[in-house]
Amino acid sequence: MFTNRKELLKLCTLSGTTEIGRNCNFVEYGDEIVMIDAGYSFPGQEMYGIDYLIPNVSYLKKNKEKIKAILITHGHLDHTGALKWILPELGYPPIYAGGFAKALIEEKMKEYHMLDKVKIFGVDRKSQLRIGKNFQATFIGINHSIPDAFSIFLETPNGNVFFSGDYKIDLTPANEPQTDYDKLRQLRGRIDVALMESTNASNPGKAPSEKEIFENLTELIKRQKGRVVVAAFSSLITRLYSLIEVAKITRRKIVLSGRSLDQAIDIARKKRYITAEDSLFIKEKDINKYADNELLLLCTGSQGERFAALNRISLNEHKFIKIHKGDLIIMSSSEIPENISTIGRMTDRIIGLGADLIKDTIDLKIHSTGHGNQEDMKMMYDLIQPRTVMPIHGPLTFRYFNKQNFLKWGMRDEDILLTDDGQVWMLDGHTWVKGKKVESKPILIDGLGVGDTGDIVLKDRKQLSEFGMFVTVLNMNIKTKKIIGRPRFISRGFVYMKGSQELLKEIENLIFDIHHDWEKQSQDNTNIKLDNFKEAIEKELSKLIYKKTEREPIILTVII
Numbered sequence: 001m002f003t004n005r006k007e008l009l010k011l012c013t014l015s016g017t018t019e020i021g022r023n024c025n026f027v028e029y030g031d032e033i034v035m036i037d038a039g040y041s042f043p044g045q046e047m048y049g050i051d052y053l054i055p056n057v058s059y060l061k062k063n064k065e066k067i068k069a070i071l072i073t074h075g076h077l078d079h080t081g082a083l084k085w086i087l088p089e090l091g092y093p094p095i096y097a098g099g100f101a102k103a104l105i106e107e108k109m110k111e112y113h114m115l116d117k118v119k120i121f122g123v124d125r126k127s128q129l130r131i132g133k134n135f136q137a138t139f140i141g142i143n144h145s146i147p148d149a150f151s152i153f154l155e156t157p158n159g160n161v162f163f164s165g166d167y168k169i170d171l172t173p174a175n176e177p178q179t180d181y182d183k184l185r186q187l188r189g190r191i192d193v194a195l196m197e198s199t200n201a202s203n204p205g206k207a208p209s210e211k212e213i214f215e216n217l218t219e220l221i222k223r224q225k226g227r228v229v230v231a232a233f234s235s236l237i238t239r240l241y242s243l244i245e246v247a248k249i250t251r252r253k254i255v256l257s258g259r260s261l262d263q264a265i266d267i268a269r270k271k272r273y274i275t276a277e278d279s280l281f282i283k284e285k286d287i288n289k290y291a292d293n294e295l296l297l298l299c300t301g302s303q304g305e306r307f308a309a310l311n312r313i314s315l316n317e318h319k320f321i322k323i324h325k326g327d328l329i330i331m332s333s334s335e336i337p338e339n340i341s342t343i344g345r346m347t348d349r350i351i352g353l354g355a356d357l358i359k360d361t362i363d364l365k366i367h368s369t370g371h372g373n374q375e376d377m378k379m380m381y382d383l384i385q386p387r388t389v390m391p392i393h394g395p396l397t398f399r400y401f402n403k404q405n406f407l408k409w410g411m412r413d414e415d416i417l418l419t420d421d422g423q424v425w426m427l428d429g430h431t432w433v434k435g436k437k438v439e440s441k442p443i444l445i446d447g448l449g450v451g452d453t454g455d456i457v458l459k460d461r462k463q464l465s466e467f468g469m470f471v472t473v474l475n476m477n478i479k480t481k482k483i484i485g486r487p488r489f490i491s492r493g494f495v496y497m498k499g500s501q502e503l504l505k506e507i508e509n510l511i512f513d514i515h516h517d518w519e520k521q522s523q524d525n526t527n528i529k530l531d532n533f534k535e536a537i538e539k540e541l542s543k544l545i546y547k548k549t550e551r552e553p554i555i556l557t558v559i560i
């Protein structure tokens with residue numbers, strides 16, 4: 001089908017390689033580029049005030065006239081969330097996405113008043129697209145935790161790349177067809193490299209089917225005489241489908257608590273993935289009009305997020321939902337490791353209010369991951385049998401263990417490539433050779449600002465949050481260079497002033513010493529300025545304060 005075979009195929013694992021989130025890769029051939037996904041990630045706890053991190057697209061920006069398309073594997077924000085910022089920078093290249101992802105993206109674009117500029121086209125399980133002069137993209141239906149999730153097979157005149165996307169092999173999916181095994185099998189012998197997600201690479205066995213979760217939840221809720229409150233991720237649309245079916249079977253009305261849940265269910269109903277009469281849903285303020293055994297409450301906040309519904313319920317701060325004896329709280333979710341202690345404190349409060357609590361356990365599965373375990377991964381591998389693989393979508397440890405899986409399944413060490421963010425690879429015959437890296441340091445998004453929050457601002461925020469601030473105010477006669485009166489000190493979050501008189505006395509003495517030296521120096525040398533005095537105070541004070549307190553507050557000097 002292709003005639004132009006002169007060029008080398010280039011693949012760049014730009015972002016989302018070394019962690020979960022912020023997915024963005026691209027393939028370049030000749031004067032054309034196709035991108036796959038454009039997601040964001042959430043900052044680590046040390047990044048104060050940062051809302052999102054997005055992929056660094058400087059290389060793509062420089063080559064924006066080459067970009068022919070952005071292909072989207074599925075609608076989760078770690079694969080689509082950066083579009084808002086990236087599209088204007090890249091001149092709005094066309095987007096191809098499955099129906100559900102398309103609806104979610106359009107909703108966001110409407111929110112940002114960008115919908116009129118965005119060119120977005122829907123794809124389905126039959127889609128095969130010619131893109132530019134050099135690319136052909138095949139979308140292959142898979143199962144994940146959101147409808148219309150795809151693996152993507154991208155062909156070029158000189159080599160083909162497979163993107164697994166997020167997937168699991170669900171033999172009994174909730175409300176969608178199974179993975180398209182035939183189509184995957186047809187790729188055997190044609191994949192030069194497969195980028196394979198690694199999220200659950202260390203989990204043995206198979207990921208539980210959504211049907212099993214649905215059945216367990218139905219049994220559990222059927223037995224309850226009181227209200228049932230279920231905490232679930234609003235991004236796991238397949239679970240929301242299951243829960244709404246459970247409500248129908250158990251004859252309970254649904255109360256939605258949390259904006260992201262409202263939005264998710266709204267789109268799922270519009271796309272007719274979830275079918276439910278309006279009368280199935282009741283408003284939070286009306287819950288007291290119904291008997292306890294007629295209610296199923298769905299909440300956000302399974303991770304103990306401060307302002308999410310379940311946490312507000314646990315704090316007894318929720319306007320309409322007050323826990324009472326007989327309520328059952330079901331956590332139909334996993335616990336993200338860094339949230340475990342927060343979730344623990346929240347469930348402590350819930351139990352303290354008299355409710356019963358059920359969490360997901362091996363004996364009773366009420367949550368299933370959307371990412372395949374080792375057996376799912378092996379099934380995928382057996383189906384496609386790629387020449388080489390690159391484990392992606394996870395820290396090096398996850399990807400290292402995923403590499404062990406592929407070795408166990410018979411791949412050769414040299415055919416399993418551990419790549420990095422920004423790494424460019426070129427296909428030379430049958431071998432992938434490393435090229436020069438492109439810029440890949442993530443861009444920080446702080447509120448409405450893009451990339452205007454650098455490392456220095458972050459360092460300040462971190463320092464402030466850990467050690468507070470210490471300000472010295474000096475009254476000075478600028479002409480005579482004499483300090484008038486005694487220095488004044490202001491502390492915010494550093495020390496309690498009244499209890500620190502000894503330290504303050506030492507600081508005061510140090511300041512007078514520094515002043516004395518500076519005064520002498522400035523008499524001999526006219527280059528010595530007031531700024532040098534300020535700098536010296538800040539430097540020497542931080543040394544003294546660290547020595548005495550082992551703390552590093554932000555130190556400021558104000559001269560008036």
Ligand SMILES: [Zn+2]
Nearest residue numbers: 074076144166
């Ligand atoms: Zn996903």
Ligand SMILES: [Zn+2]
Nearest residue numbers: 021076078166
């Ligand atoms: Zn993902």
